[in-house]
Amino acid sequence: MKAPDHFKTLFSPQDIQVMVEGLAEQVDKTLPAEEPVVCVGVLKGAWIFHADFCRALKRPVTVDFIRASSYGAGTSSSGVVRILKDIEVDVRNKHVLVVEEIVDSGRTLSFIKQRLEQAGAASVKVVALLDKKQRRAVPFQADFVGAEVGNHFVVGYGLDWGENYRTLPGIYIVPGEALH
């Protein structure tokens, strides 16, 4: 699918590929060899990034998903995080990588990180493709970040706008879509 003409390209598919491979290389270097790793993708937005990132790692991993919600149907966070779908694999004594496409207020990831630590993971590290650092509502720092983005609403590569545009190949700014 092609992006509408008025969308502004922020990252091309090639830019994204470079970021994903760079992140996988960094993560591979820091994780202990020979120890089990679980990659937990945050649904739905991280679905494509998770698939590409896990396959770019040069080690075997177990794949799982979690789904939490701090967003309604609009473009701003409601502040309340709920788990809509929990992990299914046993993460006890395993190294967990939480794979998220974008950090905004930080609420979703701080909640998910706590949830995985409580589940007994040996370590929990967060890999975020994009980071809107200026928009934190709670203190939160991802361990690995692909790129920082400004105060824009972005879509594509898994990210939606009212459930549309997830299958766009790049990442685009939706002009005029204000953030609250």
Ligand code: 5GP
């Ligand atoms: P947080 O809890 O950090 O505020 O929310 C993070 C989640 O909000 C992201 O995983 C993503 O699903 C959604 N989100 C944040 N910023 C954007 C954006 O610019 N575009 C889209 N489509 N979703 C976003």
Ligand code: MG
């Ligand atoms: Mg997400």
